[in-house]
Amino acid sequence: MLSDMENIEEIREQQRVAERAAAAPYVDYPPTPFWYMPAMGLWAFAATVLFTRPHTSTAVRIVGELVLLAAVLTLVWWQRKVRGVWPTGKAPQEIRRVMVNFVVGVLVVIGIVLGTRALANAWIAAAVAFVIVTVGVAWYEQAYARASERVRERLA
Amino acid sequence: MIEGLDPVIHPPKRLAAMALLAHASDADFGFLREHLGVSDSDLSKQMGALSEAGYVEVRKHGHGRGSVTSFRITKAGRKAYKDYRRALEKLLGGLA
Numbered sequence: 001m002l003s004d005m006e007n008i009e010e011i012r013e014q015q016r017v018a019e020r021a022a023a024a025p026y027v028d029y030p031p032t033p034f035w036y037m038p039a040m041g042l043w044a045f046a047a048t049v050l051f052t053r054p055h056t057s058t059a060v061r062i063v064g065e066l067v068l069l070a071a072v073l074t075l076v077w078w079q080r081k082v083r084g085v086w087p088t089g090k091a092p093q094e095i096r097r098v099m100v101n102f103v104v105g106v107l108v109v110i111g112i113v114l115g116t117r118a119l120a121n122a123w124i125a126a127a128v129a130f131v132i133v134t135v136g137v138a139w140y141e142q143a144y145a146r147a148s149e150r151v152r153e154r155l156a
Numbered sequence: 157m158i159e160g161l162d163p164v165i166h167p168p169k170r171l172a173a174m175a176l177l178a179h180a181s182d183a184d185f186g187f188l189r190e191h192l193g194v195s196d197s198d199l200s201k202q203m204g205a206l207s208e209a210g211y212v213e214v215r216k217h218g219h220g221r222g223s224v225t226s227f228r229i230t231k232a233g234r235k236a237y238k239d240y241r242r243a244l245e246k247l248l249g250g251l252a
Contacts, residue, residue: 007247008248011244011247011248012248013168014166014168014171014244015241015244015248017168017171017172017175018171018172018174018175018241018244019175020172020175021171021172021173021174021175021176021179021191022175022176022178022179023179024176024179024191025176025179025180025183026179028187028190028191083187084183084184084186084187084190085176085180085182085183085184085187086180086181086182087179087180087181088179088180088181089178089179090179
């Protein structure tokens, strides 16, 4: 009986070890630098100008798209380098909720920017994109950090 | 050790490394060392055992001081980890 109890405790401890480690790629990361949020806002500003400004030549548009794509790839490369890991697979439940909110937030931002563009010129829409993306990413980073903390507490 | 569990994965440090790599495309030496709370030599030893079993592959990028070692779980490693977790569940179900 005592042996069974010891085995149960050992198995549970092994499960806790595995769950903590499985969550680590999602919740162990360095602090987000101050420039990250405005940099994302600038990207949104540039994308809005590129895609909503009329009479943009095809050459300018192609070069612009390549620059925006290169910025995204650089961001992914930088994230992987500073984190030392790239999470894949099923995220912890607390993190998944924040990710779903992020996707919904992106759709809302696109709606607001396109709505602004319908009423005003591309520069005003781009300025709106800059502000709401900068603020939105700051909110997301805080929500993600709080979710990470909850995961760490649950698995402690 | 409890019977029926893969002895290569069973030590907690190796189990943690396998669980982490099963949820990442790859991971740097430094990240694993920090998460596992082990020394460089201990991590090298644990990862060496997993690599020898064919559960992880080691990659080295760059040269000299700037070089980075990273690890990636193999197909066999992923299967072994899943089997191990399944065996834990089964054992717990049988004992509880």
